[in-house]
Amino acid sequence: MRHIQSVGPAVRIELLVRGTGKTVEAELSRDGAERLALSPGETVYARPRRIQTFVEDYQI
Known part of the structure; x- marks a missing residue:
């Protein structure tokens, strides 16, 4: 895990x-993050529930 950021009621990792x-970016609830007591540099295992993929060379 490289970085953790609290964003309102969610935590982005x-x-x-x-x-x-x-x-890979992951998002979980603040309560879930507090229960796991995550910290940068820690090894974690993740199972995706909802996946969004963005192509690198897209234009808006």
């Missing part, structure tokens, strides 16, 4: 995927 160097 930036995860580094082992062996790839790629990052």
Whole structure:
């Protein structure tokens, strides 16, 4: 886990995927984050419930 940021009632977490160097962003409730007592640098395992993928070369 690289970074944790509280955003209102949610917590956003930036995860580094082992062996790839790629990052994945995850979001969970503030209560859920407090129960897990997460901290940067910690190894975590995640199971996605809802996935959104964004293509890198998109234009608005």
